[in-house]
Amino acid sequence: MLKVLFVSSEAVPFAKTGGLADVSGTLPRALKEIGVDARLVLPFYRMAREQKFNYKLLAEDLEVTLGKQTVKGDIRTLLTEENDCLFYLVEKEEFYDRSNLYGTPKGDYFDNAARFIFFSKMVFALCEKLNFFPDIIHCNDWQSGLIPCYLKTVYRKDPRFAKTASIFSIHNVAYQGLFSREAFDLTGLPPELFSIAGVEFWGKISFMKAGIVFADIVNTVSETYSREIQTEEFGYGLEGILRTRKKDLYGVLNGADYEEWNPATDAFIASPYSLEDLTGKPKCKQDLLKAFSLSEELLSVPLLGVISRLADQKGFDLLAQIMDKLMTMDLGFVLLGTGDEKYNELFTLIGGKYPKKTGIKIAYDNTLAHKIEAGCDMFLMPSRYEPCGLNQIYSLKYGTIPIVRATGGLDDTIQEFNPSSGKGTGFKFKQYDANKLLKTIKKALTLYNDKGKWEKLIKNAMDADFSWKISAKKYVELYRKALAKLGNPGD
Numbered sequence: 001m002l003k004v005l006f007v008s009s010e011a012v013p014f015a016k017t018g019g020l021a022d023v024s025g026t027l028p029r030a031l032k033e034i035g036v037d038a039r040l041v042l043p044f045y046r047m048a049r050e051q052k053f054n055y056k057l058l059a060e061d062l063e064v065t066l067g068k069q070t071v072k073g074d075i076r077t078l079l080t081e082e083n084d085c086l087f088y089l090v091e092k093e094e095f096y097d098r099s100n101l102y103g104t105p106k107g108d109y110f111d112n113a114a115r116f117i118f119f120s121k122m123v124f125a126l127c128e129k130l131n132f133f134p135d136i137i138h139c140n141d142w143q144s145g146l147i148p149c150y151l152k153t154v155y156r157k158d159p160r161f162a163k164t165a166s167i168f169s170i171h172n173v174a175y176q177g178l179f180s181r182e183a184f185d186l187t188g189l190p191p192e193l194f195s196i197a198g199v200e201f202w203g204k205i206s207f208m209k210a211g212i213v214f215a216d217i218v219n220t221v222s223e224t225y226s227r228e229i230q231t232e233e234f235g236y237g238l239e240g241i242l243r244t245r246k247k248d249l250y251g252v253l254n255g256a257d258y259e260e261w262n263p264a265t266d267a268f269i270a271s272p273y274s275l276e277d278l279t280g281k282p283k284c285k286q287d288l289l290k291a292f293s294l295s296e297e298l299l300s301v302p303l304l305g306v307i308s309r310l311a312d313q314k315g316f317d318l319l320a321q322i323m324d325k326l327m328t329m330d331l332g333f334v335l336l337g338t339g340d341e342k343y344n345e346l347f348t349l350i351g352g353k354y355p356k357k358t359g360i361k362i363a364y365d366n367t368l369a370h371k372i373e374a375g376c377d378m379f380l381m382p383s384r385y386e387p388c389g390l391n392q393i394y395s396l397k398y399g400t401i402p403i404v405r406a407t408g409g410l411d412d413t414i415q416e417f418n419p420s421s422g423k424g425t426g427f428k429f430k431q432y433d434a435n436k437l438l439k440t441i442k443k444a445l446t447l448y449n450d451k452g453k454w455e456k457l458i459k460n461a462m463d464a465d466f467s468w469k470i471s472a473k474k475y476v477e478l479y480r481k482a483l484a485k486l487g488n489p490g491d
């Protein structure tokens with residue numbers, strides 16, 4: 001049986017700031033279902049502690065070094081059903097008992113380098129303590145980027161890890177874990193690694209670069225994004241290094257957790273519905289309007305929804321430019337999200353300016369997110385870039401038609417609807433431009449009035465399948481490729 005240790009800085013249901021948590025909470029379980037011994041390790045944040053799960057102390061006072069200091073940490077585990085994944089949580093109150101995962105709205109925590117160097121080293125201490133030496137350590141984003149580097153250097157001659165390969169998944173190359181030269185001294189890595197060929201990046205240490213350079217296989221969360229990050233526009237300075245790994249760089253689309261996101265079984269929505277029976281969807285629209293205290297007059301017009309982090313990356317600069325024009329049209333608009341202060345304020349103002357047509361909630365609310373997916377007619381994702389994106393996949397399942405920019409995973413998951421052939425699942429625009437977005441929304445609004453074609457589009461969308469089982473099998477293929485490089489066939 002293939003043994004995989006999945007390392008992530010966040011995972012549902014323990015702690016979440018973004019899509020990485022959805023992937024990390026779901027992929028190991030999908031791997032387990034196809035016969036992989038997949039186990040998950042993440043930090044034991046306050047957010048995880050507050051979940052009041054049945055945690056059990058597994059190991060205490062494991063020692064690792066941070067620079068010249070010896071630091072101790074504990075490992076908690078979660079008692080789960082017999083066939084579920086094993087979960088390990090790295091406990092150190094001074095590092096992880098905080099109100100947020102990586103920082104406050106004012107900025108990142110000053111000691112993030114130490115927090116995630118410690119986490120990376122504790123992963124190895126955990127393996128040693130449990131006598132669990134995996135075939136694969138699957139690392140995710142900068143927070144675990146040092147682990148492939150440790151495998152290839154510090155643990156290179158350790159026979160217990162000799163056949164352990166690493167995979168490094170990039171969920172967003174813009175967040176790179178860049179720290180000062182002093183942070184390098186905490187790693188315990190050989191001094192020669194602070195170089196262009198190693199982990200140095202413009203005079204700093206880059207945890208993201210460490211993962212890219214030293215992992216056996218690198219992947220991103222969609223085919224298109226794996227190509228995009230090799231270009232100057234999307235590579236955030238790492239495009240040259242990524243091009244050197246071109247032969248080992250793959251794209252695997254994220255899957256959707258259809259156990260949670262399925263209108264036929266969703267406990268958060270007013271009425272269940274399915275591909276075979278859509279009668280519940282209008283009831284969900286009615287319930288959503290009520291949740292936002294909007295008039296039922298909007299039942300007869302298209303309702304557009306947004307669930308997102310409010311940031312430039314997500315295309316809110318484009319949306320801001322067209323909101324006044326949108327409000328002259330026959331439609332309603334609801335938004336759920338929080339993020340950059342400028343957008344929090346702007347959309348609060350828009351809500352005040354157009355109270356009869358808009359519902360704005362500056363927060364994250366999981367129940368309301370489900371209601372938006374079920375109750376809207378269309379879903380907007382005009383992202384500047386989008387490594388994969390999950391909400392457009394959820395929208396498909398709920399028959400809520402995605403209007404997206406053709407980038408990254410949005411381009412890979414949404415097929416432009418062709419009214420003549422009746423094929424396609426949504427609407428796309430290529431150029432990052434507010435007028436192009438507006439034109440695409442108008443195109444969708446026109447089709448909405450053709451009830452026959454619109455229903456065909458809804459059924460196409462709901463019929464699309466992006467289950468984790470498909471993605472899990474592709475990851476197993478990548479694990480085999482990584483092991484082949486080490487001459488380990490994997491069981």
